[in-house]
Amino acid sequence: MNIAILSRNPKLYSTARLVEAAQQRGHEVRVIDTLRCYMNIATDKPSIHYKGEDLNDFDAIIPRIGASVTFYGTAVLRQFEMMGVFPVNESVAITRSRDKLRSLQLLSRKGIGLPVTGFAHSPDDVQDLIKMVGGAPLVIKLLEGTQGIGVVLAETKKAAESVIDAFLGLKVNIMLQEYVKEAGGADIRCLVIGNKVVAAMKRQAPEGEFRSNLHRGGSASLIKICLL
Ligand SMILES: Nc1ncnc2c1ncn2[C@@H]1O[C@H](COP(=O)(O)OP(=O)(O)OP(=O)(O)O)[C@@H](O)[C@H]1O
Numbered sequence: 329m330n331i332a333i334l335s336r337n338p339k340l341y342s343t344a345r346l347v348e349a350a351q352q353r354g355h356e357v358r359v360i361d362t363l364r365c366y367m368n369i370a371t372d373k374p375s376i377h378y379k380g381e382d383l384n385d386f387d388a389i390i391p392r393i394g395a396s397v398t399f400y401g402t403a404v405l406r407q408f409e410m411m412g413v414f415p416v417n418e419s420v421a422i423t424r425s426r427d428k429l430r431s432l433q434l435l436s437r438k439g440i441g442l443p444v445t446g447f448a449h450s451p452d453d454v455q456d457l458i459k460m461v462g463g464a465p466l467v468i469k470l471l472e473g474t475q476g477i478g479v480v481l482a483e484t485k486k487a488a489e490s491v492i493d494a495f496l497g498l499k500v501n502i503m504l505q506e507y508v509k510e511a512g513g514a515d516i517r518c519l520v521i522g523n524k525v526v527a528a529m530k531r532q533a534p535e536g537e538f539r540s541n542l543h544r545g546g547s548a549s550l551i552k553i554c555l556l
């Protein structure tokens with residue numbers, strides 16, 4: 329197959345590993361800088377151009393679109409989709425995943441267990457919302473954020489109120505979530521293809537931290553998931 333990896337930097341570990349794995353399997357693979365793609369939204373023949381070249385012979389796209397370029401990146405990917413190129417992750421799926429509330433709503437619709445989560449707009453509803461998620465300690469999250477940034481643990485009701493006030497004052501959207509203490513700073517990340525978990529890893533936060541993100545100093549280990 330002729331595969332394009334949409335990535336800003338071919339030297340990133342994740343991008344380089346994908347190139348290596350694709351080559352090992354005998355595929356043609358090329359890293360394309362997402363932000364250098366430009367497009368013609370024509371009805372009869374949508375196209376994508378790259379540094380003067382017409383990109384028209386890819387069979388599949390592996391999007392590696394960072395949170396900071398979600399808007400442009402998903403527009404480029406959508407254009408490839410319109411041209412009939414197969415995306416490993418669809419543009420709509422990426423957009424959904426970038427909004428924590430939207431992704432939780434989708435997971436809950438499919439009956440997946442979630443920590444109690446609340447969302448409100450008006451500061452007048454905050455007190456009731458705190459009660460709704462079970463009081464302190466609780467987790468406050470920016471709706472848009474990744475690598476653990478904007479995920480805050482409030483140990484007391486007072487601390488929760490001041491963090492919430494500060495965020496609402498900045499006019500950013502936040503959600504409140506029940507704190508899952510028994511996780512002990514660990515979480516399990518499952519990679520799903522189709523309906524199947526094909527790989528899993530456990531991430532563990534360092535001492536004194538509840539967020540397991542590797543960017544926040546967490547460590548990762550391989551685990552096996554057993555479905556009962
Ligand atoms: N309700 C919670 N209770 C306990 N720990 C939590 C809770 N929510 C998040 N955490 C910890 O904080 C980490 C970061 O939270 P989360 O995954 O929601 O944000 P993110 O990693 O910044 O965003 P995304 O996963 O969408 O990129 C989680 O991996 C988990 O270890």
Ligand SMILES: [Mg+2]
Pocket residue numbers: 475476
């Ligand atoms: Mg996360």
